[in-house]
Amino acid sequence: MDEKLSKKLRILADAAKYDASCSSSGAPKRKSDPDGLGSTVGTGICHAYTPDGRCVSLLKILLTNYCLFDCAYCVNRRSSNVKRAKFSVDEVVTLTVEFYKRNYIEGLFLSSGIIRSPDYTMEQMILVAKKLRRDHGFRGYIHLKTIPEASPWLIEEAGLWADRLSINLELPTEKSLEQLAPEKDGASIETAMAQMSERIEEAREERRHFSPAGQTTQMIVGADETTDADVLRKSATLYGHYAMKRVYYSAFSPIPDSSAILPLKSPPLMRENRLYQADWLLRYYGFDVDEIASSAEKGMLDLDVDPKLAWALKNRHRFPVDVNRAEREMLLRVPGLGARAVDKIVVARKHTTLRLEDVARLTSGLKRAKPFLITADHHPKARLDKLDLRERLIEKPEQLSLFV
Amino acid sequence: MTLHRITLKTGADLHGFRKAVRWLIAEELAPQHVMFAVDDAPGLFGDETVAIAPPVAIPKGVSRLIEQVVCHSDPERYALLYSLVWRVQNGERELLEVASDPLVHRIDLMARSVRRDLHKMHAFVRFRRMGGHELERFAAWFEPEHFILEAAAPFFVDRFRSMDWTILTPIGSARWDRHELAFGPPRRREDAPDEDSFEEGWRGYYESIFNPARVNPTAMRAEMPKKYWRNMPETAAIPGLIQTAAQRVERMIEQEATMPAKRTPERAIEAMWDQEPKTLEELNAIIAKAGPLVPGATQAVFGEGPHHAEIVFVGEQPGDQEDLQGRPFVGPAGKLLTQAMREAGIEREQVYLTNAVKHFKFEQRGHRRIHAKPTTGEVKHYRPWLMKELELVRPKLIVALGATAVLALSGKATPITRSRGRATFGPYQGYITVHPSYLLRLPDEATKREAYEAFLGDLRRIHDLAQADLETGELRLAAE
Numbered sequence: 025m026d027e028k029l030s031k032k033l034r035i036l037a038d039a040a041k042y043d044a045s046c047s048s049s050g051a052p053k054r055k056s057d058p059d060g061l062g063s064t065v066g067t068g069i070c071h072a073y074t075p076d077g078r079c080v081s082l083l084k085i086l087l088t089n090y091c092l093f094d095c096a097y098c099v100n101r102r103s104s105n106v107k108r109a110k111f112s113v114d115e116v117v118t119l120t121v122e123f124y125k126r127n128y129i130e131g132l133f134l135s136s137g138i139i140r141s142p143d144y145t146m147e148q149m150i151l152v153a154k155k156l157r158r159d160h161g162f163r164g165y166i167h168l169k170t171i172p173e174a175s176p177w178l179i180e181e182a183g184l185w186a187d188r189l190s191i192n193l194e195l196p197t198e199k200s201l202e203q204l205a206p207e208k209d210g211a212s213i214e215t216a217m218a219q220m221s222e223r224i225e226e227a228r229e230e231r232r233h234f235s236p237a238g239q240t241t242q243m244i245v246g247a248d249e250t251t252d253a254d255v256l257r258k259s260a261t262l263y264g265h266y267a268m269k270r271v272y273y274s275a276f277s278p279i280p281d282s283s284a285i286l287p288l289k290s291p292p293l294m295r296e297n298r299l300y301q302a303d304w305l306l307r308y309y310g311f312d313v314d315e316i317a318s319s320a321e322k323g324m325l326d327l328d329v330d331p332k333l334a335w336a337l338k339n340r341h342r343f344p345v346d347v348n349r350a351e352r353e354m355l356l357r358v359p360g361l362g363a364r365a366v367d368k369i370v371v372a373r374k375h376t377t378l379r380l381e382d383v384a385r386l387t388s389g390l391k392r393a394k395p396f397l398i399t400a401d402h403h404p405k406a407r408l409d410k411l412d413l414r415e416r417l418i419e420k421p422e423q424l425s426l427f428v
Numbered sequence: 429m430t431l432h433r434i435t436l437k438t439g440a441d442l443h444g445f446r447k448a449v450r451w452l453i454a455e456e457l458a459p460q461h462v463m464f465a466v467d468d469a470p471g472l473f474g475d476e477t478v479a480i481a482p483p484v485a486i487p488k489g490v491s492r493l494i495e496q497v498v499c500h501s502d503p504e505r506y507a508l509l510y511s512l513v514w515r516v517q518n519g520e521r522e523l524l525e526v527a528s529d530p531l532v533h534r535i536d537l538m539a540r541s542v543r544r545d546l547h548k549m550h551a552f553v554r555f556r557r558m559g560g561h562e563l564e565r566f567a568a569w570f571e572p573e574h575f576i577l578e579a580a581a582p583f584f585v586d587r588f589r590s591m592d593w594t595i596l597t598p599i600g601s602a603r604w605d606r607h608e609l610a611f612g613p614p615r616r617r618e619d620a621p622d623e624d625s626f627e628e629g630w631r632g633y634y635e636s637i638f639n640p641a642r643v644n645p646t647a648m649r650a651e652m653p654k655k656y657w658r659n660m661p662e663t664a665a666i667p668g669l670i671q672t673a674a675q676r677v678e679r680m681i682e683q684e685a686t687m688p689a690k691r692t693p694e695r696a697i698e699a700m701w702d703q704e705p706k707t708l709e710e711l712n713a714i715i716a717k718a719g720p721l722v723p724g725a726t727q728a729v730f731g732e733g734p735h736h737a738e739i740v741f742v743g744e745q746p747g748d749q750e751d752l753q754g755r756p757f758v759g760p761a762g763k764l765l766t767q768a769m770r771e772a773g774i775e776r777e778q779v780y781l782t783n784a785v786k787h788f789k790f791e792q793r794g795h796r797r798i799h800a801k802p803t804t805g806e807v808k809h810y811r812p813w814l815m816k817e818l819e820l821v822r823p824k825l826i827v828a829l830g831a832t833a834v835l836a837l838s839g840k841a842t843p844i845t846r847s848r849g850r851a852t853f854g855p856y857q858g859y860i861t862v863h864p865s866y867l868l869r870l871p872d873e874a875t876k877r878e879a880y881e882a883f884l885g886d887l888r889r890i891h892d893l894a895q896a897d898l899e900t901g902e903l904r905l906a907a908e
Binding site: 029030033040042059061063069071074076078083084092122123126140141143144147161176180222223226229232278280281289293368371376382383386 | 589680686
């Protein structure tokens with residue numbers, strides 16, 4: 025691979041890494057043509073993991089990190105002194121195809137800084153996708169970042185070539201957007217999200233290709249003052265109004281040459297993790313935002329225990345729950361029991377009466393579940409009301425590298 | 429009772445196991461009387477001769493589980509699977525539903541381990557281009573944990589069908605020559621190429637996409653266990669990345685914010701917002717460049733007429749003739765429209781004619797290109813262009829010809845029969861009537877004439893409406 029291209033790749037991958045999403049899931053299953061290249065497998069594949077524990081599934085790059093916008097949280101804002109580079113359309117196509125042939129990646133996740141105009145930038149990104157699909161018969165995964173400031177017809181075009189579209193809201197409130205991202209506007213972001221969601225839904229009904237893996241978005245956590253409860257409320261709205269496949273949370277992380285107006289500290293990774301857990305409770309466990317918010321202190325999730333446990337500790341009167349009798353909905357609310365474990369319990373108990381050791385084979389979270397659960401041979405009795413229950417269930421934090 | 433020794437071949441001997449199970453079940457031999465051994469040279473130690481026995485009807489879930497678990501590297505796998513089959517055949521038909529049962533649990537863990545190894549093989553195989561071949565050929569060396577080569581290969585066929593590739597492993601090899609998949613003997617690491625010209629670039633990507641502020645090697649190792657590392661070129665970067673992470677973050681935090689080295693590009697920023705097309709020519713150039721958003725079409729067919737016409741007629745989509753000539757309303761329906769306009773006193777040259785969808789969507793049947801109705805979603809793909817087009821023409825009145833035009837103009841589907849007549853489309857005064865092609869499709873002359881008269885009536889009202897001063901709302905209409 026040519027040296028110049030290698031250098032650009034380093035710059036434009038470095039510039040893309042603050043986007044949390046790398047998922048290649050949700051596309052309909054495809055196989056390659058006799059002359060073409062690529063397939064999709066539904067759940068997606070992670071081809072490697074970096075030492076931050078993150079999955080490398082797609083070639084996640086920017087077309088360019090030159091940008092006319094000046095979003096304070098962003099490493100690529102125009103006032104930053106980072107190194108800049110720009111790929112040509114053909115360079116991105118070559119990298120994608122050659123990396124794909126070596127089985128490094130599932131496909132491409134292309135985003136870009138805004139150059140010349142939002143329309144021009146978006147057109148270049150669409151051109152990459154079009155060339156991959158048309159000139160190379162590429163059937164792998166393509167995720168395109170949509171630029172909400174671009175003309176609406178470009179969204180119509182992008183969805184025909186991409187498997188997934190996304191617009192990052194980045195900041196959950198209009199006020200924060202105004203302060204930290206002067207060129208962005210919450211209303212036009214949501215207009216574009218609505219347009220995509222409507223078109224995705226129509227195409228699904230008509231069995232046509234338009235961003236079949238849906239749309240996603242991302243919010244940065246810790247760059248502004250928004251509370252967890254407000255972040256989650258925003259998420260609930262986004263899931264409800266625009267049928268988001270996922271809302272990603274990205275702990276605000278120190279960036280090279282950062283802006284003077286932002287907090288410079290380690291990223292709030294635990295907070296990010298708790299938000300993801302709460303997000304899952306909203307989507308798969310039948311919780312609503314207010315229930316989660318009510319067990320948060322001043323709108324912030326408990327960092328020591330997971331949000332389901334936090335809710336259970338504040339709602340002890342709803343427990344203990346009998347694993348052999350309780351409704352599925354209530355089992356889902358037991359700390360330490362995941363949705364899959366609950367499904368197995370519900371099926372298994374038709375044939376047998378579950379004891380504690382049986383439950384232990386179905387979940388790895390038995391320690392957390394035990395005080396809230398009745399089995400054939402176990403009843404927590406008064407233990408549930410003990411004041412030190414929370415302390416006893418706190419996961420011992422892993423030794424921080426700082427103290428080593 | 430004696431112990432029956434069954435010997436199976438090394439690897440995932442599904443065939444041998446299946447044959448053995450049939451015989452064992454037919455002979456009613458309980459698991460405690462059976463012993464499974466794995467050997468490539470059976471028959472040496474006085475093994476049981478397995479006779480042909482009829483198939484055993486076992487639940488689908490169980491046979492699927494067997495297919496996976498025979499791939500496991502644990503020598504005990506066959507004995508465990510036979511215990512499962514025995515119990516299922518002897519009164520516990522729904523045993524798999526009891527996920528908490530110790531045997532089911534153990535076999536499930538084994539199946540999961542096999543599936544995980546398969547998934548990791550799909551993920552972690554790294555092809556290298558082989559030298560000395562004119563056509564591209566690729567090869568990879570991989571060390572799976574279980575006997576999964578044959579189960580894993582179809583994935584690579586589906587994905588790299590046009591590539592010539594070989595996967596070499598210590599348990600066998602697979603070769604795809606663009607036509608056929610063939611399995612061969614075990615191979616050695618040295619048989620695969622030891623480099624590839626894209627690996628350095630890939631390693632550079634891997635290093636750059638890593639965020640040192642989030643370093644978490646435990647999470648990485650959970651998903652990418654060390655045993656896979658030696659065959660993945662990017663992992664050479666891992667120790668260095670972990671070692672320097674803390675230092676890199678510290679430097680970022682300590683460094684004070686710098687002043688921008690370049691001045692603010694005021695003019696470029698202002699120009700960036702000036703991206704909207706300002707003329708129909710500019711808009712049409714954008715449409716032409718985008719290409720069709722529906723299947724079919726040789727070219728885009730743009731609107732036609734004076735740029736600030738008082739009336740805009742919106743049809744459905746260009747037809748066969750329009751597509752060939754590149755002009756709207758020149759086919760049979762267009763001719764009928766032109767004739768009706770003339771009779772109603774509307775000059776075709778004075779109005780602007782366009783379509784909701786700018787490309788001819790068709791299905792090829794033999795030599796004929798058959799018109800295909802655009803779906804709701806397809807009509808909406810074209811809607812932003814239509815809206816911009818109308819904004820540039822700024823007509824007094826918009827005429828929707830047929831249901832597709834109504835959908836495009838209003839954003840929702842409305843039947844013509846109920847909405848025919850005056851309408852509003854966003855900020856515009858509108859009028860809804862049928863599409864002239866509807867008149868052509870009517871079967872008998874009498875209905876055709878009747879419908880044509882009604883259409884003429886609509887056009888006359890449209891003519892009058894356009895004459896009236898719509899802006900002040902004062903309508904001087906002869907017909908009303």
